[in-house]
Amino acid sequence: MRWSPSQYDLFASHRATPFFDLVSRVQADSPRRVVDLGCGPGSLTATLAxxxxxxxxVGIDSSADMIEAARREAARPDAGQRDAGQPDADRSDVGQDPAGRLRFELGDIVGWSPSPTDDVVVTNAALQWVPEHRALLPGWFDALPDGGWFAMQVPGSAVLPSHVILRELALSAAWAPLLSDVLRPAETVADAGDYLVDMLEAGLEAQAWETTYQQLLPGADPVLEWVRGTALRPVLAALSTDDSAAFEAQYASRLREAYPATRFGTVYPFRRVFAVGHKPAAR
Incomplete structure (x- = not known):
């Protein structure tokens, strides 16, 4: 499945808000190395620099398309100094930032582990794509250096009408022969309390919380545009051009019923789950 950085960035400001809410809880003073695990197109990673x-x-992502976009981001003279919620039209240069501190690597979350200098690890809206991620957490926490921080945010989207409708439609009689094996499991994330216990069991000082953002989306069929950048991508990748258009037409009709437009735009409540852990320094 290929990812579209431009589609993902259509709602950059909405996607950025949970990231900044997450990172604000990380109180590291002078980390040696900061890792953004599942960095996407890199605009938010640049703010960490x-x-x-x-x-x-270092930003790490399994999508070659996202890493290519992120490297263009790092090549900008003002990398890490612009508003990540306002994507630029010109990202034509490829390379690294002038100081060489910001770089991006192609890599798989499942095979990743913190290095001894990874003092801050941030993973924002990525672990939901790894159903077994909770089984990976204890090993990551153990490898985290003393004094290190681990901050994670995952969308708690399985219960949202947009995602319930998507699954219902994909598993309906008309579409199941093509899509029954395409969607990820119905729920791949835990509640905030579960992540809190995971961190406490590993000896981390931890906090966890949930927030539902009342997002006001502009334009026609904006919820469809939102999910085109994330949950809908595996479906579209599995269908032909004609089938994709037919599926989207049916899906859009149901989304309009679930999320009626107002004169201000379309309100799209979106639940996010956060957890931040700090590994105490050795005594």
Whole structure:
């Protein structure tokens, strides 16, 4: 499945808000290395280089398309110094930031582990794509250096009408022969309390919480546009052009019923689950 950085960035400001809410809870002073695990197109990763101006900042993602976009981001003269919620039209250059502190690597979350200098690990809206991610957490926490921070945010979207409708439609008689094996399991994330216990069991000082953002989306069929950048992508990748158009037409009709437009735009409540852990320094 290929990812579209431009589609993902259509709602950049909405996607950025949970990231900044998450990172604000990380109280690291001078980390040696900061990792953004599942970095996507890199605009948010670049802000980490500004937050920690002497740290090496590494974004990792399994999508070659996302990494290519992220490397263009890092090549910008003002990488890490612009508003991540306002994507730029010109991202034509490829390379690294002038100081060489911000770089991006192609890699798989499942095979990743913190290095001894990974003092801050941030993963924002990525672990939901790894159904077994909770089984990976204890090993990551153990490998985290003393004094290190681990901050995660996952969308609790399985219960949202947009995602319930998507699954119902994909598993209906008309579409199940093509899509029954395409969607990820109905729920791949836990509640905030579960992640809190996971961190406490590993000896981390931890906090966890949930937030439902009342997002006001502009334009026609904006919820469809939102899910085109994430949950709908595996479906569209599995269908022909004609079938994709037919599926989207049916899906859009049901989304309009679930999320009626107002004169201000379409309100799209979106639940997010957060957890931040700090590994105490050795005594």
């Amino acid at each position: 500004e937050r920690w101006p002497v740290a090496e900042v």
